[in-house]
Amino acid sequence: MTTRPVDAPDRRRRRYQEVTPRQWxxxxxxxxxxxxxxxxxxxxxxxxxxxxxxxxxxxxxxxSLISGxxxxxxxxxxxxxxxxxxxxxxxxxxASILLYSLGTFACGFAWGxxxxxxxxxxxxxxxxxxxxxxxxxxxxxWPTRWRNRASGFLISGYAGGTVLAxxxxxxxxxxxxxxxxFWIGVLPVLVALWVRRSLPEAGDWQxxxxxxxxxxxxxxxxxxxxxxxxxxxxxxxxxxxAAAVALFCVFTPVGAGYVPWLAVAAALxxxxxxxxxxxxxxxxxxxxxxxxxxxxxxYSWPIQALLPTYLKTDxxxxxxxxxxVMFYAGFGTMAGCWLAGFVGDRLGTRRAYACTLLASLAFVxxxxxxxxxxxxxxxxxxxxxxxxxxISGILPKYIAGHFPTATRAASxxxxxxxxxxxxxVAPVLGAHLAEGMPLGRALAVLTFGLTLVVIVLVGGxxxxxxxxxxxxxxxxxxxxxxxxGAGTVASGASPGSAPGEPTPGSA
Numbered sequence: 070m071t072t073r074p075v076d077a078p079d080r081r082r083r084r085y086q087e088v089t090p091r092q093w094x095x096x097x098x099x100x101x102x103x104x105x106x107x108x109x110x111x112x113x114x115x116x117x118x119x120x121x122x123x124x125x126x127x128x129x130x131x132x133s134l135i136s137g138x139x140x141x142x143x144x145x146x147x148x149x150x151x152x153x154x155x156x157x158x159x160x161x162x163x164a165s166i167l168l169y170s171l172g173t174f175a176c177g178f179a180w181g182x183x184x185x186x187x188x189x190x191x192x193x194x195x196x197x198x199x200x201x202x203x204x205x206x207x208x209x210x211w212p213t214r215w216r217n218r219a220s221g222f223l224i225s226g227y228a229g230g231t232v233l234a235x236x237x238x239x240x241x242x243x244x245x246x247x248x249x250x251f252w253i254g255v256l257p258v259l260v261a262l263w264v265r266r267s268l269p270e271a272g273d274w275q276x277x278x279x280x281x282x283x284x285x286x287x288x289x290x291x292x293x294x295x296x297x298x299x300x301x302x303x304x305x306x307x308x309x310x311a312a313a314v315a316l317f318c319v320f321t322p323v324g325a326g327y328v329p330w331l332a333v334a335a336a337l338x339x340x341x342x343x344x345x346x347x348x349x350x351x352x353x354x355x356x357x358x359x360x361x362x363x364x365x366x367x368y369s370w371p372i373q374a375l376l377p378t379y380l381k382t383d384x385x386x387x388x389x390x391x392x393x394v395m396f397y398a399g400f401g402t403m404a405g406c407w408l409a410g411f412v413g414d415r416l417g418t419r420r421a422y423a424c425t426l427l428a429s430l431a432f433v434x435x436x437x438x439x440x441x442x443x444x445x446x447x448x449x450x451x452x453x454x455x456x457x458x459x460i461s462g463i464l465p466k467y468i469a470g471h472f473p474t475a476t477r478a479a480s481x482x483x484x485x486x487x488x489x490x491x492x493x494v495a496p497v498l499g500a501h502l503a504e505g506m507p508l509g510r511a512l513a514v515l516t517f518g519l520t521l522v523v524i525v526l527v528g529g530x531x532x533x534x535x536x537x538x539x540x541x542x543x544x545x546x547x548x549x550x551x552x553x554g555a556g557t558v559a560s561g562a563s564p565g566s567a568p569g570e571p572t573p574g575s576a
Contacts, residue, residue: 087212095210096219099203100226101260102166106199107230109173109192109254110138115238116247123247124182134182136320137189139493140313142197142486143339147346149198150482153205154475161478162202166260168195173254197489201482204465209474217418221410221462225403228458232399235392295345305342312338320493339487346483354536354543355484358468361526362488368519369458370495371512379508384440394447401451405459413463422460422467423528426520429456433517437509457520467527471536473547 113120113135121131145168153161172191179185203223211219234250241249295305315335318324324331340356347355380386380394405425413421432453439446465481472480495515502511525531536543 088215092211096207096222098260098263099162099207099223102162102199103203103223103226104230104233105166105254105256105260106169106196107227108234109169109230110196110227111231111234112173112176112250112254113138113189115234116242116250119242119247120185124185126182130182130322133321134185134189136493137186138193138196139490140316140320141190141193142489143483144309144313145194145197146201146482146486147342147479149194150201150479152198153202153478153482158202158206158209158478161198162206165195165198165202167258168192169199170195170255170258173251175251176254177248177251197482197486200465200485201478204469205478205481208466208469209477214414217413217421217463217466218410220464220466221406221408221413221459224462224465225406228399228403228406232396232403235395235399239392295342305345308338308341311335312342316490342483343487346480350540350543351536353539354471354532355480357526357532357535358471358484359488361523361532362464362468362485363491364519364522364526365461365464366489366491367495367498368516368523369461370492371498371515372454373458373492375508375512379437379512383507383509386443390443394443394450397447398450398454401454402458404451405455405457406462407459408455409460409462413466418463418467418470419527419530422463423524425456425460426524426527429453429460430517430520432456433520434513437513457516470545470547471532477547 117131117134120126120134145165149161149165149168152164169192172188172195175188175191176185179188204220207219207223208216237253238250241253295301312335315324315331315338319328319331319335339359343355343359344352347353376398377391377395380391386394409421409425412425415421416424429452432449436446436449436453439449465485468485469477469481498515502515506514533543533545
């Protein structure tokens with residue numbers, strides 16, 4: 070007997086009515102949190118010159134404050150993700166919002182470089198947890214067939230936060246000083262309190278985990294493989310400390326002269342964790358996804374980090390003109406996230422990702438060829454970022470679909486935030502490449518070449534193919550549920566499978 074999916078549209082109802090008011094409320098709560106996540110993250114880049122001037126920091130030392138948040142992201146993503154798997158997505162989302170809000174608030178009271186750097190470490194912990202908690206919460210709350218759109222809508226909040234921060238910067242800092250920008254960042258605490266009071270738990274987690282567990286011992290523990298015995302526990306504690314110290318030295322002046330060796334040491338420690346968390350059947354998938362996310366950050370972050378520098382140095386734009394360009398760039402990314410969600414649900418996640426990135430290549434070199442026309446540059450940059458950066462709106466859906474509900478938040482948090490280290494490497498790589506050529510050409514070459522790498526990895530389904538070398542029974546998409554969550558899957562093709570995307574368990 071064929072069971073009709075719970076989330077299949079009633080022919081008498083409009084399509085938009087498939088999403089209930091409660092699901093829209095879940096989206097809004099997570100979107101606001103992610104908007105403030107983007108707002109908090111770019112604050113340090115906007116006020117870096119003011120901080121460097123007040124604390125008398127060199128350019129390299131000041132830049133290490135940006136990298137500070139990357140040092141703890143991998144740890145925050147894993148720990149808060151594990152919290153989400155064990156105690157619920159909502160609890161992890163609240164904890165992450167509180168962490169990065171209070172860390173940002175503390176930045177406003179910093180009395181020197183060290184205190185500011187410590188606050189940035191706390192921000193990194195919270196932001197990493199925000200990604201895994203909000204993404205899993207929304208994806209598991211929305212109907213199956215809308216989950217690419219849910220992913221795109223959610224990630225658009227980050228771009229909105231960067232636009233909001235840029236606009237507030239022009240008004241707050243000249244009148245009140247740079248510290249007030251950070252104090253405003255405490256606003257997410259109010260969101261966290263509202264979330265705890267008014268939102269239900271994510272549907273998939275509640276149906277598969279929350280309702281099924283009767284005791285603390287029955288709850289999922291994604292970190293169990295790391296603590297099976299005293300020897301392994303102590304070994305992993307040493308690995309965690311070694312990874313943290315190595316990353317600290319890589320992204321601060323402390324490791325000058327030893328960066329390549331320290332980077333290799335950190336990478337080996339993180340891969341060791343991936344092998345243990347993934348287990349015998351999943352370790353290769355973990356590592357492949359980490360490489361994919363790392364490559365995605367490498368192609369996207371040179372422009373995100375160095376575009377203002379390019380506009381000021383190579384094109385000679387005034388600060389007001391730079392602000393205008395960045396304003397349109399932010400809206401391009403936001404529009405691209407929305408577009409990515411619709412295209413992903415229409416074509417399938419992987420196909421949409423690869424096709425949109427392929428289309429973005431047509432804009433790369435024209436953007437850096439424009440010299441004297443700000444309107445033309447704005448139009449081209451809007452198109453480039455909508456297609457290249459905006460497609461990251463469905464990156465959460467792409468990654469999360471590789472993991473089952475019981476370990477999804479921890480796995481997503483760890484894989485994504487280890488890969489996010491590419492965001493710290495990318496500006497440095499772009500700056501070094503620019504030593505032998507103009508900065509604009511260096512950015513164009515990096516963006517074009519690394520985008521091709523991501524097209525091959527995602528479009529060719531490389532992580533899943535590699536994962537099946539050690540686990541032939543791996544599902545194509547765990548976010549197409551077998552029962553509960555968004556609904557019961559019918560026999561035959563899944564209602565949540567977009568055209569061109571295979572159903573779970575198919576070869």
